[in-house]
Amino acid sequence: MVMGDIATATDLLVIGAGPGGYVAAIRGAQKGLDTTLVEKDAYGGACLNRGCIPSKAFIHGADVVHDAATAEDLGIHADPAVDMSRMQAWKSGVVDQLTSGVEKLCKANGVSLLEGTASFEDEHTARIAHGGEGQGMETVEFEHAVVATGSRPIQVPGFEFADEPVLSSEDLLQMESLPDRLVVVGAGYIGMELSTMLTKLGTDVTVVEMLDDVLPGYESDVQRTIRSRAESLGIEFHFGEGASGWEETGDGVVVTTETEDGETSEYLGDAVLVAVGRQPVTDTLELESIGLEPDENGFLATDDRARTDVENVFAVGDVAGEPMLAHKASAEGIVAAEVAAGEPAALDQQAIPAAVFTDPEIATVGMTEAEADEAGFDPVVGEMPLRASGRALSMGESEGFVRIVADEESEIVLGGQLVGPNASELVAEVALAVEMSATLEDVAGTVHTHPTLAEAVMEAAENAQGQAIHTLNR
Template sequence: MTDRRTDVLVVGAGPAGYTTAIRLGQLGIDATLVEADAHGGTCLNRGCIPSKAIISAASVAHEARTSEEIGITAEVDVDFEQFTRWKDRVVRRMGKAVEKLCKANNVDLVEGRAVFEDRHVARVLDGDGTELERVEFDYAVLATGSRPVELPGFEYDHPSVLDAADALSLSSLPNSLVVIGAGYIGMELSTAFAKLGVDVTVVEALESMLPGFPPALVEPVESRAGELGIDCHYKQLAQDWRETDAGLVLETESADGQDQFEHEAEAVLVAVGREPVTDTMNLDAIGLEPNNDGFLETDDQCRTDVPHVFAVGDVAGEPMLAHKGSAEGEVAAEVIAGRTASFADRAVPSVAFTAPELATVGQTVQEAEDAGHNPIQGEFPLRASGRALTTGHTDGFARIVASEDGRVLGGQVVGPEASELIAEIALAVEQELPVEALAETIHAHPTMAESVHEASANALGRAIHTLNR
């Protein structure tokens, strides 16, 4: 056992944690990054990256099978084992890149689980709980991420009961799958598996899919889900399940408790949300306690109630998004280095990689009105986009929301490449740009990005390729 001394102990090497450590290294501060599992965290290893890999692969297969309208027909064979090997190579490559970047920025990497002994000392334990070393630190940054919420009776210790990580690690495709939860994780994976030919049923306790996203954005996704054969059942609560010779039967109950239903499938995927991981570090030793929602509360500088302890990423609260955690990590590093930095009023885009994609940032029209604005808005339908027409995907729109004096307050996009298009709107919101800045910026033609330009022009009453409001 050895002892280690460091300026900053970073606990957790997901996007929030490794970003913090790398930025600290760039600022000349000694940082030690402790990770109990794999560098890159859930995002890289069991979430964002592998899920987008399967989404991309599924879209390729689906496009090849369904392009008769443009004169392309194909017999498509999906070698899922080969896909899995490719996906795993992508994950390994990115994991090694994270390690390389950390080392290049003089970050000390330590394998094990950090458990606090007191406010300035942590023990590092291996998987068996054996102490490997003690680390003394001046500051600590907590970035332990989140894990899937487990429904009572649906524990993940049975091969037919899957969480998202299990679904992304399957060695073969099931013929049928029932998904509990129609949030963005549930719908992303439902869409991908449906495109790969799996018979997908979705059960959701609420009255619609993708709660939290504006209904107008969700409508094209719900329509496409139906076209893909995804069978969605709303206002149903999962109660129990039982094994059968063909797989399992999911037993559900209506939200009012009046009716019972059964859904057959080979496996069930539980995707009802994620919860912060705060129970692995012995937070009592540093005087921290999660709030009623399980998160560690922080101020605008990502500092907890304990002045020398920071929290970033999923443990620090909603939205639980990798890019939000990375941005928080940079703020924490800057503050520790004595620089001026704040996470207050940052524009954080939210994206669902469904079919079609949808994305939002800043305020909706309703939110702008609730904030006391008399907002103006502009919208451009993708059916009027030349580039969208050439892809064969014209469902959706781009929308810009601006204040009465023309400052961009937010925007929403649903359609192809919405995850990319939202970046321009996020920049405008973050920098408080006038909507004229977007409308007067020349966008290349023909591109999907023109939809943002046209929506901005529409807000000003001078769009060319759609009727002005």
């Protein structure tokens, strides 16, 4: 400890108040641990303040605009005007309500809150640098620590975010007005979500992607559905091209791309959004002080109890590796806190769903057919196209499907892939089925409300059994 430092002690020190950190802190306090939560910026982390919540708020606004403007078939004629400054203020109100709620929940559960940046001195000591001139340092001794420092947008060489026309996803979500034309680098989930949103709000969007399709890692029919819908909205795609540079001209920003064969192209916009993924934040932690070293991708390796190679130090959320999902971070945070409290908790990665808020939405959980086959199962697949769903048709949203993958012999549900309206909500039923090792009969035999989108989950299970009523059996 340095002379003049304030010194405190705690059972559980949590570094970072995002969806992994604040959940770990609350659960730790609930389990009787004296818990201290350190946050340098804002409660809720990047997800609540600069990612998940702001983007979904804007996506909702964009959907309202688009639905109103394209409802002629329903006999509705409208030409909505978008006040982006007003929408930004509404979004900020949503964020402020949630961030203040997180802070209140932490305090109500007895969590001690510290503002500042934490770094390790040794395996049981951390120093907290408080923000602001003259705020000083604080030393905290701990029994257990949880690293939950999250992630930041990845920068492409030559496209530094400090340059004004080059935007990160976080920059874009703070804008009071939107560009008329935008070049988007990256067709992953962040690029596709924001491209769809911007197009619906009136921006002309051009997407360049090094790979040969949108949403790498998803099955081809999922990719095809999303790409086709995006193109119908007016998004222009250029695949097999990597962004190599940009320059400002009198007419805007020109982005240069290059193929593997060395062919170059140029695309004009008023700004360029770089959305090629996120990278973990560990550079402020001085991990070498406790003998921890991130892997080649910057992640901290953990076991199924969220423990790092240092037994009393846990890592949760984006710093602990893929999938980089807020709900996965929260689940890991709960496990870490319970293990620190001496309980036999562990995380089951198999039942963690993922969602992409494109148009239509995508949601997945568990195994695909190919993954089930590779894992040694004899998979059987059932599918319900939404064009056969009365509820989907009555919503004017019939693109997509619900697919369930099960083991043929036992009929245990192994996974599911959903594409369609509210897929992010519907996947919860399939996730529960995977978590509890439910069978196709369990899902198919559960009476679902009519007319609902959820019926498609039941129909997909029936289809896997060869007993579907509202779609042809395989």
